[in-house]
Amino acid sequence: MFASTTEVTVNGITLRGHQVPGQRKILTLEALEFLAHLHRKFESRRRDLLADRQEVKAKISRGWTPDYPEETRSIREDDTWQVAPLAPGLNYRQVEITGPVDRKMTVNALNSGAMGWMADFEDSSTPAWENVVGGQVNMYDAIRRQIDFTTEAGKRYHLDPDPQDRIPTINVRPRGLHLTEDHVLVDGEPISGSLMDFGLYFFHNAKELISRSRGPYFYLSKLEHYREARWWNDVFCAAQDYLRIDRGTIRATVLMETITAAFQMEEILYELREHAAGLNAGRWDYIFSIIKMFRDRGPEFVLPDRAQVTMTAPMMRAYTDQLVRACHRRGASAIGGMAAQIPNRKDPKAHKAALEKVHEDKLREANDGFDGSWVAHPDLVPIAMEAFGEVLGTCPHQIRTQKRTDVTPDAAALLDVGATEGEITEAGIRLNIDVGIRYMESWLRGTGAAAIHGLMEDAATAEISRSQIWQWIDAGAHARTSEVGDARKVTRAWVQEMVEEVFTELSRTDGDRFDDARDLFVASALAEQFPAFLTVPAYEQCLSATAQRREEPTRAFAEAAA
Template sequence: MYSADTEVTVNGITLRGHQVRGQRKVLTIEALEFLAHLHRTFEPRRRELLADREEVKARISEGWTPDFPEETRAIREDDTWKVAPLAPGLNYRQVEITGPVDRKMTVNALNSGALGWMADFEDSSTPAWENVVCGQINMRDAIRRQIDFRTEAGKRYRLDPEPEERIPTINVRPRGLHLMEDHLLIDGEPIAGALMDFGLYFFHNAQELIARGRGPYFYLPKLEHYREARWWNEVFCAAQDYLGLERGTIRATVLIETITAAFQMEEILYELREHAAGLNAGRWDYIFSIIKMFRDRGAQYVLPDRVQVTMTAPMMRAYTEQLVRACHRRGASAIGGMAAQIPNRRDPQANTAALEKVHADKLREATDGFDGSWVAHPDLVPIAREAFDEVLGGCPHQIRTRTRQDVVPDAEGLLNVGATEGEITEAGIRTNIDVGIRYMDSWLRGSGAAAIHGLMEDAATAEISRSQIWQWIDAGAQARMSDDGTMRRVTRRWVEELVDDVFSQLPRSAGDRFDEARELFVASALAKEFPAFLTVPAYEQCLSAVSQAPSQQEAPEQVGGRRPQGSSAGSRGGEMAA
């Protein structure tokens, strides 16, 4: 841990995170200077983009409905432009495993047999300082094949002796533009989590990845406008110039997981042209975005229980089919969504049912034209691969063979929320409460990916859970009761009663953080004004540098292996040795 009285500063760069074992590998002076360069160059524009998001949300609340932008019509109607050719390691992407960047998951992901790994610093990772730093250490070690892991019980995890070309291609997902990392200050300002995650990974690993026949590849989350893709493209150009790399070395797959981005898919690819690798159908965040953006627009935009919002719903079909069309029209890969089922080896019947669901989901995606998809567990890799092989027949992708020119861009289809079949139920409200609190307990204890009731939950599904409750209360929605099937209006008072009941049944144990989890979830789900994100106040209250500062603390380890001059317990503004 650290103390605010022992912050270490040099050249405007302040580290106030506690000492993490091995941090000298990644928190070097040179790397921090690179982060400072990115922050000073791109932070002002990032803030403007976040302000633009608020303006768009205000317009939607006032009645404006998103549409395909008129100012970019020429880009959409120009048939001549394409993104860069597929980069090394991104030609075959039928199955990508996803998960946080802890050491055990890193080893398991690289041994999973998947073709790619989405190494996640975002929704499935709790952004505690130790997780952030250790995640970077793990990525550095994994790329150099110097990683292993031993549990407290003595079980050892190590990389299989596979040739380089058979190791899953790594695509790192940095945090979204709205998240900060306040353990690292530049000129007194917290750096954006996105720049922190991208910058450290790129700085330490780009050259090594290139030498090993791959490259620095990324997933970009939660973009809401093509101007945000332009911002990332400028970041990429500046980063490559800084290290003397050829522009286009970086490649990025953009998650289309906001309703506004769904109207700008081709524009997003256009802005990233030389760096674009594809688009991904981030289904859970996409559903959250629809609820969030239209939460106060009445019953027309109210969805039923989460479990009933499937990929066959008309709005989800429109979204995924238009995504495949946009990608293949421009030479990019279309990557499908997450299979969240968790195999249950102790229950053969449940396990078979889960695997059948995954196979059917992946077969649907492959038939629709997707080139690959995500799974959350190594046991699902062969199931997904089999489904794609049934359709692709050994071909690497469907970019040229399944162009989906039969799909017509359809604004009304993307917004056809009311056609989603299903209903709101008491059981659905209880599930949202249960999952939301359980997930936040896991998040607070350091794990942003939580297996709950047979599904892998992350921040996106927790966001759906709390935002649905908020919207149902605000809209005065009716829910079907479990005992007698009658309908009851969803009110704050009733939800509070259900929270009490659900909470009383949670399995308590030493070290759980259910009390804090309940407080955070309820504050978000029952707030008078809708909080934009659940994890932002959770970070500020529980994981930030200020919230964790103890009253007395030893000075942090020297940065990059260099002892801070003039820094000791009780001193402020010490310098890092040059």
Template sequence: MYPTDQPITLNGVTITGPHLPRQEEILTPDALDFLASLHRQFNGRRLELLAKREDTRQRISEGWTPDFLPETRTIREDGSWRVAPLAPGLKDRRVEITGPVDRKMTINAMNSGAKCWLADFEDSSSPSWENMLNGQVNLRDAIRRQIDFTSPEGKEYALGGVQLVDRPTIIVRPRGWHLDEDHLVVDGEPMAGALVDFGLYFFHNAKELLRRGRGPYFYLPKTENHLEARLWNCIFVVAQDHLGIPQGTVRATVLIETITAAFEMEEILYQLRNHAAGLNAGRWDYIFSIIKNFRDRGEAFVLPDRADVTMTAPMMRAYTDQLVRACHRRGASAIGGMAAFIPNRRDPEANAAALEKVRADKTREASDGFDGSWVAHPDLVPVAMEVFDEVLADRQNQIRANRREDVIPDAAALLTVSETPGSITEAGVRMNIEVGIRYVESWLRGNGAAAIHNLMEDAATAEISRSQIWQWINAESSAELADGGTRTVTREWVQELMDEEFARILESGRGEGDRFDDALEVFAGSAQAEEYPDFLTLPAYRKFLSAQAPARQALAGTSV
């Protein structure tokens, strides 16, 4: 047994997290040896690429505008290369359900009827030590059909009767490169959360998945350029050799959710071509990335209220059209964005209206050539499935049928931010504040996928909320008021609204162990900071969730 009250070191990895039930099944000596090897080979390059991100951001701040890379022109212009053929379980991806890797969600996702499940260690998961380790246990059990769950209310959850090959294909999304895992330390350095999530899942499940007719498949988040994709490809090569499984067994779908990656889509596929499965239009993080990178470039890059930034905005149309073209030109799957609506069975009229919006969104994606799309709730699977069934008919995807040869890559079109219809309003500022505080409070209690106003919010939507407020303040933007007037968005006015919205939140009721005071500190500190924090979750992790966090014990026993 591991000791429960002090850090221990096994095979070069120091475990600083509290002991958890079944920890020994995941943090085995061989698995830890594998993690240590990955860290020593690749963490240095990860840190170099993170520094490159900062350099790129600084160049944008100084007036440089991203464009297609001249040094990779030959890759884009060579029409002969293709990614590897689609792997088992990845040929038909018409509906993918997304969600965190807690035990209840794992069972619900596997019973959902979707073609794939994005098992998420990233934006819909709060990265507590408990969540990350228990998520590995849950996936291991689900693959081996050994999973069940009884809720505190006594409701029982279990897998249905179909075999794994008929269930959603599991695609794991590890954490982004920027997040550390402070509870696993190698040579005095915290491991990258991405390497921990990838490494443990791959080590324990790759061979079992192959035996069951699937493979170790991944979604790669927050990628900013093709060099980051190359790093992942190197990791895949080393990992497959370590287990002695064929090269090309790993497959990865890259989320194009940063503005810089949008200019390197084909290069990203090229770097991963033996392991590439497709690209995904990660719409929420993409909007966040545009705000983040151009936050100090003036009114031309200021977006209206979050609700106004839809997929029909010119910059979003350019982004999705160019993504489908890049994927289908290279034989890869193009996967659409999230339908975040959470059905409310107590309000049939509102439910019906929302489902029609979901249907319209998925119809647009299917008509544009996407091979599949995301939903956040099992009740949305039939709606999205029906739309893609109508378009696909007897085909598994649209890779050959819808090449989007009508689309011409256009760098300028990707940055038509000022053409986004809509306006900044007092209601929009208030909504950003309320949703941001409520989401962070949920995140601090261990729940990274929060249903707020019948929408599934995750870390990306919270990033949009706080980034918009920061940009509106610093750009001295004008907001339309409820009484018909206008007002400049200032730090002082935002503070007034913050006080009012926080009071309303508390009036709606406080629960035992809630984290609203901490959430206000985190959100306000990020949205109103003099210097813009790169990620909302980084200071929150360091203060509340990491092994060194001064408030770590405050979270103990409050995870949900």
């Protein structure tokens, strides 16, 4: 019924996506009715939460500074409450590999030797319809150990034999609350991308995971307020009740990716407490959030070139120290950030440097009290495991031993942007332009995680690239040029000149999307009004069902002419 390429509506549910291999076992009527149940129950509240975000941003623009909420003081001061005990498969999380949910990555992640895999439908996945549905097919097959992949060149990827069945514990990251999926309509409205990704995965796999001594585990991204955690908790309860699964079976690790959520870490754990697994230091989105929320508050909130904003900057130290304290005070896991370096075996010097940087980063996190961390490449798994092993020894985590009682929650420290050492440079602007355009070109072709200049870039780092440029222009910042002692005011005209210069240096191929990528990047970085997210207009213009239909007449005309 739902395998057609034409629009079909049944029981108020409209499916208008083209056919994707394997979708018959995913887009069943029963599964879509479950999505419709969640949409009808929670969509109105989701929209209210998004409206609340806009009000908070408006308050910050008017001069309000975030702080620890007074209305939740009793939660923070109550020493008695704890989150649920660690769930099966979430006791030992020292190294988790992350990446998109394409078939090759799925096989490589499960063979990586990591303790966990963050299967990402969000920042490292392009939300093209074939990725959204195909990713669910891959999750279904992976959980049942029936996944393999053969390239066009004939290379086969398959799960390594393991009689003890020790594949990484899967944690799925659905899209954020701000994203919608317009290939599926409920009562004429696009469904939330969050509910789409969560719902299909949970509906098809929850009981199978339980039978395998695991559970439906998730990462929740871009939360900005504890009320959003409450929304997710209610979604979890409704989903478990629908399938008659015990409440508390679902577990979620929340990415601390926004500056407003950083003042509410314990409240977020509290709202999710029967479903909470921990917090994660989503460092790149966190930096983007600081820029976005304070972009119009003047020079004191202007950061230097993104490469100079390291985890040792005072504001980043405050953020990670307070995260570990909050988690361990409440019995939750503290998971560190992404190691974005990409090993390069063809260049021994670069390869060694990448491994050393990862080891240093993970050793710092382990010494800070983190219980585990992320890597983006299988070759980095043993490096990260070695670093955590040096600190933890045979202990699976540090929840009981690293309470970080030396850390005092400090609102001013979280916002001490001006203490970040570094400078704005012309080279930094050019790098932001280059990375932003290259990443968006990859995104438009369906690849949401792209290796660029030795680093794994995703939507979060592209957001930093374009938002820094917007803020520097708005603040009238000056950038050091290549001339000794020279600095130049950052203006739209100058940045536009650099965009064209960088663009002409790109290597082009037939069928690439660089023209579209440049236009999208320029529109988000040089617009008078700041777009909240780069990928929202990109999705609406290029990947949505509406956009695909706009292209169909043009494509048909071109094919006829050819």
